[in-house]
Amino acid sequence: MRLRTTLAGLALAIATVHANAETIRVAIGTQDTTINCATGGLLIRELGLLDKYLPKDGKYEDVKYEIEWKNFTSGAPLTNEMVAGKLDFGAMADFPGSFNGVAHLDAGKRSLFLTVLSGSIRGSGNGIVVPASSSVQSLAELKGKTISVPFASTAHGMLLRAIAAQGWDPQKDVRIIAQPPEIAGSALRSNRIEAHADFVPFAELFPNRGFARKIYDGSQANAPTFHGALVDAEYARKYPEVVTAYLRASLEADRLFAESPEHYSELIEKVTGIEAEVNYLFHGPLGLQTRDLTWKPEYRKALATSIDTLKLLKKTDRGLDVDKFVDDQYIRAAFKQAGRDYDKALADYQPLPLKAVDALTGQPITDFKRLAQIWVRGENKVRHYASPEAALKALAALEQEGKDIRAIYAQAADSGIKLLANQAWFVRNGKGELAAFLLKDQAEAYAQQHGGTALDFVSANQNQALAQR
Numbered sequence: 001m002r003l004r005t006t007l008a009g010l011a012l013a014i015a016t017v018h019a020n021a022e023t024i025r026v027a028i029g030t031q032d033t034t035i036n037c038a039t040g041g042l043l044i045r046e047l048g049l050l051d052k053y054l055p056k057d058g059k060y061e062d063v064k065y066e067i068e069w070k071n072f073t074s075g076a077p078l079t080n081e082m083v084a085g086k087l088d089f090g091a092m093a094d095f096p097g098s099f100n101g102v103a104h105l106d107a108g109k110r111s112l113f114l115t116v117l118s119g120s121i122r123g124s125g126n127g128i129v130v131p132a133s134s135s136v137q138s139l140a141e142l143k144g145k146t147i148s149v150p151f152a153s154t155a156h157g158m159l160l161r162a163i164a165a166q167g168w169d170p171q172k173d174v175r176i177i178a179q180p181p182e183i184a185g186s187a188l189r190s191n192r193i194e195a196h197a198d199f200v201p202f203a204e205l206f207p208n209r210g211f212a213r214k215i216y217d218g219s220q221a222n223a224p225t226f227h228g229a230l231v232d233a234e235y236a237r238k239y240p241e242v243v244t245a246y247l248r249a250s251l252e253a254d255r256l257f258a259e260s261p262e263h264y265s266e267l268i269e270k271v272t273g274i275e276a277e278v279n280y281l282f283h284g285p286l287g288l289q290t291r292d293l294t295w296k297p298e299y300r301k302a303l304a305t306s307i308d309t310l311k312l313l314k315k316t317d318r319g320l321d322v323d324k325f326v327d328d329q330y331i332r333a334a335f336k337q338a339g340r341d342y343d344k345a346l347a348d349y350q351p352l353p354l355k356a357v358d359a360l361t362g363q364p365i366t367d368f369k370r371l372a373q374i375w376v377r378g379e380n381k382v383r384h385y386a387s388p389e390a391a392l393k394a395l396a397a398l399e400q401e402g403k404d405i406r407a408i409y410a411q412a413a414d415s416g417i418k419l420l421a422n423q424a425w426f427v428r429n430g431k432g433e434l435a436a437f438l439l440k441d442q443a444e445a446y447a448q449q450h451g452g453t454a455l456d457f458v459s460a461n462q463n464q465a466l467a468q469r
Contacts, residue, residue, distance in 0.1 A: 021062040024239060026050065026246070029078040029090040032071050032272045035279050036118040036125070036200045036227035037091035039291060042271055043253035043264065044246075045069050052252070053245040060241065074150065074180065075100065083107050088235045089246060091117065093154040093199060093227045094299070098306040100230055101325045102318050110233035113303070115247060115331040117254075118283065118291045119226025121298040121349065124417050125282070125289050126158040126218035126225055127203025131191045132211050137440045139216045142195050143168060148179030148187065149197040154225050157309045159197040161221045188212045200227070200289070205278050207423050208407075214423060217438055219415055223305065224298040231330075240330065247293075247334035254291050257283060258352055262380055277375055277407035280382065281418055285354035286368060286411065288418050293335075294346040295328050356384040360394055370435070371411050372421065377404040388426065388434040392464040410436035413446065426460040427452040434460060 030041030044050055054065055070087065072078040075096025081087045083103050092100065097113055104111040119125070128147070130136045136145075139162055149156045163170050170176060179187065181202045187193040189211045196212075197203075206212035218225060229250065236243045257264045265279035282288045300322055307320045335342040356365050365371065365386050372391035375382045376398060385391040388410050398405065408421035413435035425443035427435045429452040437443040443454040455463060 021064055023064045023066055024060075024242065025066045025068065025088065026054070026242060027068040027070070027087045027089070028246070029081060029087040030069060030071050031073065031075065031078070031091055033073060033274060034091075034093070034200060034227065035268055035272070035274060035282060036093070036289065037229075038117075038264075038268055038279075038283075039253040039257060040091040040115075040117045040227075040229040040250050041069075041071075042268060043257065044249045046267060046271060047253065047256070049249035049252050050246065053248040055241040055245060073182070074153070076152070079103050082111065082230070082232060083109065085232075087232075089229060089231050091227065091229045094225055094302045095152060095154040095157055095306040095310070097228060097230060098303055098310055098320060098325075099152060101320045102307075102310070104233075105318060105320070111230050111325075112233050112236055112327040113325050114229045114231050114236075114243065114327065115250065115293050116226045116228045116295060116299050117250065117293065118289050119224065119228075119299060119302075120219065120289045121224045121296065122415075123158060123218035123221050123223040123225050124415075125200045125203075126155045126197070127214050128159065128162070128195055128197045128216035129188065129203055129206050129212040129214050130195045131188050131193075132207075132213050133191065134194070134213065136195070136215060139220075140166060143173050145194040146175040146177060147195040147197060148177045148184055148193050150180050150199070151178040152310065153199055154306070155197045155199040155203075155218075157306055158218045158221055158223060158225070160309060160312070161223050162216060165221065185211075201274055201278050201282060204281055204288070204420065205274060208275060208278050208420060215439065217415070217417060219417055224302040226292075226299045226302060228299075236327075236330065240333075243330045244333045244337065247331050248337060251293060251334055251338050251340070254293060257291065261285065261352070262375075262382060280375065281407070281409065281420065283352070284382070284418075285352045285356075286371065286418055287351060290349075290351045292345075293331055294342060295326055295331075296346065296349070300326060354384070358386045358390065359383040360385065360390055369411060369413070369416070370433075371409075372436075373407075373409040374398065375406040375409075377406040382409075388421070388436055388460075389432060389464055391421070392434075392461055395461070396464070412436055412438055414442060422457045424457060426455045426457070428455060428460065428463060434464075 031037045075092030078090045079100040184196040261284040265276040268279045269276040370387045372385045372388040410421040425437045427447045447454045
């Protein structure tokens with residue numbers, strides 16, 4: 001009888017402990033279609049990585065976690081829910097991230113920018129497109145035209161810098177209107193807008209779908225841009241180990257993507273509908289952007305610039321101390337736990353590298369300046385070629401075999417950025433070698449200076465076919 005009483009008392013004590021155990025909410029706002037945020041949201045969620053790293057010992061031994069995910073199409077509504085206390089973490093770009101910091105201060109709170117997730121120190125990722133049928137080939141031809149853009153976005157900042165570089169007055173020389181990407185896509189299809197500026201991935205997604213053409217890349221403005229992850233500052237103070245765990249999950253997602261970019265590009269397509277070839281264009285080897293979880297000086301500068309631009313747009317009159325807003329202690333802790341050297345990564349500016357052999361010759365590719373790639377639908381790996389002309393030769397054979405070509409890529413000869421080859425311009429020199437360019441005027445200038453002929457993709461392909469006969 002006494003034993004039963006003792007066991008019953010022990011069971012009651014255990015039940016009481018569990019009943020009194022703390023429940024910690026981990027509420028994360030994601031932007032699934034903004035593929036730069038994938039390693040801070042979509043991939044963590046889809047692969048169940050957060051559970052792997054959440055602390056379960058010490059003061060967290062009896063904790064119950066309630067993990068909540070909410071997806072957004074832009075940063076502004078995500079920020080609203082963070083300020084309202086409905087979310088603890090959020091992933092967004094530099095401009096909406098700056099506004100997140102300001103909005104928290106206006107509400108008597110603070111948010112912290114924890115880490116970069118992906119970006120470009122040159123600004124690639126943002127871009128300007130025109131309808132596919134438009135005769136416009138460059139930004140210079142848009143004077144007096146109407147350009148739409150998601151207001152107060154990182155693309156808006158890029159557009160204003162691009163207009164300033166032309167020496168134009170944004171109030172007089174162009175008409176800028178607010179338009180989110182989902183509306184802009186329809187407007188471009190029906191030629192109801194003359195040009196549209198947008199962020200990742202829409203300046204590449206719309207051309208890939210065939211109803212738009214890219215005429216400006218953010219790298220031409222040479223202004224750094226990035227997407228990253230934020231947290232409520234009070235939450236971070238209370239649960240620093242949880243914040244570090246979230247970043248450990250992000251590091252894991254980044255590592256997995258680097259190991260199998262095609263596979264995870266297809267997973268992103270499955271979740272978002274954004275084609276895998278566009279995801280790979282950004283985040284595969286030598287892609288448009290670099291997945292980088294370190295606070296490079298260029299990204300800190302991008303934040304300062306975005307705050308100044310928000311003031312210019314009269315979206316805020318409040319300043320934001322970047323040195324206090326950016327808090328790298330948590331990402332440094334995550335790197336240390338993962339056995340990685342943060343300072344070494346901080347000094348590394350290289351994009352995701354590529355170790356590959358030419359799919360035609362089997363020889364290792366050592367010079368990637370003229371790299372070209374083909375992704376055949378149904379194949380789980382992209383094929384690599386040492387030159388655009390080699391890729392076009394292979395393309396002809398693949399098409400004769402009836403293969404469905406998912407995408408063709410080329411590296412720009414001037415900027416080095418990855419291009420959708422079927423949207424690019426080429427210069428063929430006297431040796432029959434092809435050099436790729438984003439814009440017609442870039443190709444023509446190169447041809448005039450170095451000799452050769454500027455060709456669009458169809459003409460380059462036809463020329464290559466004739467050269468092979």
